[in-house]
Amino acid sequence: MIRNSTFRLWTMLILISCACSSPKPSNEMNAKINDLMTQMTLEEKIGQMNLYNGFWEVTGPVPQEGAAADKYQHLKQGYVGAMLNIHGVENVRQLQELAVNESRLGIPLLFGYDVIHGYKTLAPIPLAEAASWDLEAIQQSARVAAIEASAAGINWTFAPMMDISRDARWGRVMEGGGEDPYLGSKIAVARVRGFQGDDLSAVNTIAACAKHFAGYGFAEAGRDYNTVDIGTSTLYNMVLPPFKAAVDGGVRTVMNSFNVLNGIPATGNTLLQRDILKRSWGFDGFVVSDWASGNEMITHGFARDYSHVAELAANSGSDMDMESYAYVKHLKALVDSGKVDISVIDDAVRRILKVKFELGLFDDPYKYCDPDREKDLIYHEDHQKAVLDMAKKSMVLLKNETKLLPLSKEQQKIAVIGALANDKNSPLGSWRISSDDNTAVSVLEGLLSYTDQVTYIKGAELVTAETTFRHEAPINEIDKSGFGEAVTLAGKSDVVVMVLGEHGFQSGEGRSRTRLDLPGVQQELLEAVYEANQNIILVLMNGRPLAIPWAAENIPTILETWQLGSQSGNAIAQVLFGDYNPSGKLPMTFPRSVGQVPIFYNHFSTGRPDATEMVFWSHYMDESNSPLYPFGHGLSYTTFNYSDLTVEVTGSAEVDVQVAVTNSGQVAGEEVAQVYIRDVVASVVRPVKELKAFKKFSLDPGQSQTLEFKLTEKELGYYDNEGKFIIEPGKFEIMVGTSSVEGLTGEFVL
Ligand code: NOJ
DSSP, X not given: OOOOTTHXXXXXXXXXXXXXXXXXXXXXXXXXXXXXHHHOOHHHHHHHTEEXXXXXXXXXXXXXXXXHHHHHHHHHHTOOSEEESOXXXXXXXXXXXXXXXXXXXXXXXXXXXXXXXXXXXXXXOHHHHHHHTOHHHHHHHHHHHHHHHHHTTOOEEOOOBOOOOOOTTSGGGGGSOOSOHHHHHHHHHHHHHHHHOSOTTSTTOOBOEEXXXXXXXXXXXXXXXXXXXXXXXXXXXXXXXXXXXHHHTTOOEEEEOSSEETTEEGGGOHIIIIIIIIIISOOOSEEEOOTTTTTHHHHHTXXXXXXXXXXXXXXXXXXXXXXXXXXXXXXXXXHHTTSSOHHHHHHHHHHHHHHXXXXXXXTOTTTTXXXXXXXXXXXXXXXXXXXXXXXXHHXXXXXXXXXXXXXXXXXXOEEEESGGGGOSSGGGOSSOTTSOTTOSOOHHHHHHTTOSOEEEEOOSOOOOTTGGGOSSOOHHHHOOTTHHHHHHHHHHOSEEEEEEEOOTTSSXXXXXXXXXXXXXXXXXXXXXXXXXXXXEEEEXXXXXXXXXXHHHHHOSEEEXXXXXXXXXXXXXXXXXXXXXXXXXXXXXXXXXXXXXXXXOSSOOOOSOOSOOSSSOSSOOSSSOSSOSBOTTOOBXXXXXXXXXXXXXXXXXXXXXXXXXXXXXXXXXXEEEEEEEXXXXXXXXXXXXXXXXXXXXXXXXXXXXXXXXXXXOHHHHOEEOTTSOEEOOOSEEEEEEESSSSOEEEEEEEO
């Protein structure tokens, strides 16, 4: 599976091609686009705005429209601008040939695909990568995904997703960068850079797509596709900043979303698409709809019929229609009747053609269709190394109270319990349609590569993805017949590694949960094993934050591993045995109870935040307000000591911050220093804390480093309720430390 024969050669060629192919001057490109536009009929222009799904994979409800025969016919007529879910050079070439050789103008197609955390070689799920706070590694991971995907004929990925994730019930939190707009913005840019590289026309770069514009992650009650109703302050300060960062970072496409946002579906939303994205931010790529999100405007009660869908979507700035069939069927009549102006069509088509030019498809429509490249690069060993590196950096050590970790390499009897320990599929996570099943290294395999003193007992089945759709309890949710064996093994062992969590497909699109506990009988298994042996290392594997208060209270050591992709087991074993010192920090708050959700660190202050003897303060009667594990939390095998915080105002909106950090433990380790501010009094209230800078660095035992941060207008200002960015003078509080709840504090006045 792993090949590296001609990789170096390819890398060289790529570098050479990057160096030589200077970006096309925009006037040359414009001239070509103008020339093409004058030759195009209205039908052909509308064709460019049409995105069809392929023929064998679906990533949305199977449409009633769109017979394969019609699609082939439309490809030949030049009525299709792009395809999705077609991959592999042979398949891509076949369809590209139809478009290029048989359509009148031979305009090449875009081939879009959900390359979310890898193509074949899988990196950790994006939420896990976010936990690394390592922007270089995240960029590199997207680079690897782009290299493999482009080698398989793909030139456009539907990633990154940057929907801010505050609600762990929502299955798609696995696909985003967590709950914070500052961290989320940095990650968005890193991923865009990774996919698109410095030169979009290079053979190993692909166009990225910032999605879902906008608000999709704020689905009411965490139920996927649900309505979104948020205030303007949240919209401008939380939801939009990562998109703006991606646009400023050069993302070539943006996907709108399924949801209604404050009464207006995103796909028909002029404020979002025309006013903010295109006019105010100057986005010059194109907007693609989500899967039939146009048609969903009918069910939302916004559009009367498919013609109305096309009118609303096109006029509001949705340039390309994915699987609604609305544009291809109705736009021409709408232009003829004057309901859609031809300038709307021309603008959309120019944007789409521009991206095709930038990708170099007009120079060579088959540039991504080289079978040798595909053979050489898929599952390349360098990619395995990169995803292993990413996987190690993505783990978060939540608790290590009795220092059970790192495990000693001396002989000791290790019991390994839990279905996920021996699972080669779940670690691949959700959103991995092109991957090969059961290709992850399991935890058990990883541990066995270190020692033969490992005995494995499953203990209980995992709740499978299929059973999560049922409402009644399926057999594997209640079967405890394996508990006895697991308990006996634990009693005879020195230490127990329990690998518990969610099935790989228990998160992702359409996979919301109302409970955030360990599914099935895993919690009971954990408690039963604990009775026999308390030396438990709980290795969590899940696609979202879980509410595990009993484990947090009783289990001495907890390692959050998320779903780490192809190299999962190797990465986990290296951390367990101390060959890699964990350095991840939570990008999303862990609740104590699902009843606290949505729970996030950057909330506003209530008028009654402080505990009193009386009942009249903001609290729950049956649970604390605080999270189980806060945003930014993550331990190491060493400790870091923060001292000497200095804060100096150096301009009207400029603050210099310095802090010294010392590795006060016994081993080398990496730390993420985090800077939070609070704008104490503002004309629109500000959150109690906001991340505004961070640095990841490594220190040897005893070593110290002084870190410097500069906060400028960008970090000190905020958006008012009209979406205007303002900086207000006054007092600010600042905290610098190891998590969102632990650090040195100070203040400054602007
Ligand atoms: C629907 C999802 O919401 C979107 O993220 C994805 O890119 C499309 N389907 C295409 O698969």
